Amino acid sequence: MAEGIRDKVAILGMGCSRFGERWDCSAEDLMVESFAEALADAGIERDRIDAAWFGMSVDEHGLGKSALSLTTALRLPNIAATRVENMCASGTEALRGAVYGVASGAYDIALAMGVEKLKDTGYGGLPERTKGTFEDLWFPSVTAPGSFAQFASAYVARHGIDMDGLKEAMAHVSWKSHENGSRNPKAHLRARVSKEKILAAPMIAYPLGLYDCCGVSDGSACAIVTTPAIAERLGRTGPLVTVKSIQLALSNGSEVGYDNWDGSYALTTRLASERAYREAGIRDPRRELDLVEVHDCFSITELVTMEDLGLAEPGQGWRAVLDGTFDSSGEVPCNIDGGLKCFGHPIGATGLRMAYEIYQQLRGTAADRQLNAPRLGLTHNLGGYPNKNVCSVSIFGTC
Numbered sequence: 001m002a003e004g005i006r007d008k009v010a011i012l013g014m015g016c017s018r019f020g021e022r023w024d025c026s027a028e029d030l031m032v033e034s035f036a037e038a039l040a041d042a043g044i045e046r047d048r049i050d051a052a053w054f055g056m057s058v059d060e061h062g063l064g065k066s067a068l069s070l071t072t073a074l075r076l077p078n079i080a081a082t083r084v085e086n087m088c089a090s091g092t093e094a095l096r097g098a099v100y101g102v103a104s105g106a107y108d109i110a111l112a113m114g115v116e117k118l119k120d121t122g123y124g125g126l127p128e129r130t131k132g133t134f135e136d137l138w139f140p141s142v143t144a145p146g147s148f149a150q151f152a153s154a155y156v157a158r159h160g161i162d163m164d165g166l167k168e169a170m171a172h173v174s175w176k177s178h179e180n181g182s183r184n185p186k187a188h189l190r191a192r193v194s195k196e197k198i199l200a201a202p203m204i205a206y207p208l209g210l211y212d213c214c215g216v217s218d219g220s221a222c223a224i225v226t227t228p229a230i231a232e233r234l235g236r237t238g239p240l241v242t243v244k245s246i247q248l249a250l251s252n253g254s255e256v257g258y259d260n261w262d263g264s265y266a267l268t269t270r271l272a273s274e275r276a277y278r279e280a281g282i283r284d285p286r287r288e289l290d291l292v293e294v295h296d297c298f299s300i301t302e303l304v305t306m307e308d309l310g311l312a313e314p315g316q317g318w319r320a321v322l323d324g325t326f327d328s329s330g331e332v333p334c335n336i337d338g339g340l341k342c343f344g345h346p347i348g349a350t351g352l353r354m355a356y357e358i359y360q361q362l363r364g365t366a367a368d369r370q371l372n373a374p375r376l377g378l379t380h381n382l383g384g385y386p387n388k389n390v391c392s393v394s395i396f397g398t399c
């Protein structure tokens, strides 16, 4: 029976670029920025890295879908490197490759890098033609805000609450993200915004207004991983952060193909989190998890995800949000770094950016955002649309 990866791999170093509108930088510059931080944090030279995984989602490369853009940008020493793509879970997919490579014993030290340079492409949530570097990207009939907005209408229909009540809870989610983002020097959108302003904002896709949407950002994040024994031999100081679980669940068509999914929740989040909790040995996530970083591409996604992860009862997530359960001072702080909403959402970097925040928090290096001695944190990505998606759930800990 497969025994999983629990505690077989430790994070030796992590880095994250500043996110935002980085017109002055190339994707290579962004990768060098996060890689330099991760190397310094790991305390190793680049030639100690045995293998690399590279997550990127939107852009086609002139070099095909290889990882050459990574190995040339970082001048990696002719090692094995693989590009992976799994929508918004691409960064976590890169981390999964690196962690599994080390856990299998094939490599001592591996790198996971995620990057996306979205602003240059014109990518965004509105329905229009966008430009890739080499290929036009064209979403003629569906947009991300339009698709995720349907979570909200399905949620009110299923749970019999009114849309005004739900909008208030969604405004709380966005208000919290802006509060958290304002304390993060690497975040893209750092302005604090009142709930009144959030509720009065222009509509993007009913009922999602401007502040219910994540930003469109450039950025990169990376991790260098190894075994706990090698980390110790390398003289790693401070709390050792290990990977407790990484699980993925992908839609198989049942949401759209059968009639028992009503659109008010993400089936894959429920499946991936059940598996992740089992692998990590977690029985009561709300009590055991000290913080979570979830895929708040839209405020309603965060709210629904709290229920799908078992952090709120079905139909009660909106109340828990309004009670402050997921605020920075709440029972389970969520998206303490600003989340996709305010840190930004350069798609291939997002999963690793979330891991970066958990890593900082567990090591006690999160500066103004530091929580009181957290020991266990979770990251969650939902790529694609509610009716057909890739979900990843990862758990990291120091215990």
Ligand SMILES: CC(=O)CC(=O)SCCNC(=O)CCNC(=O)[C@H](O)C(C)(C)COP(=O)(O)OP(=O)(O)OC[C@H]1O[C@@H](n2cnc3c(N)ncnc32)[C@H](O)[C@@H]1OP(=O)(O)O
Pocket: 087, 088, 123, 124, 125, 126, 144, 145, 189, 204, 210, 211, 213, 214, 215, 216, 297, 345, 347, 382, 383, 384, 385
């Ligand atoms: C992809 C998957 O697999 C799954 C997913 O994650 S789905 C999510 C994918 N990502 C998206 O859909 C992105 C959604 N967001 C957007 O498209 C855009 O932010 C938007 C359409 C909501 C607004 O874009 P826009 O109207 O072109 O705004 P833009 O011209 O860039 O900026 C105007 C101002 O609003 C601000 N702004 C832009 N987006 C903002 C946002 N989401 N929240 C707060 N402020 C925002 C800008 O900072 C700017 O402020 P200043 O005037 O003070 O400089």
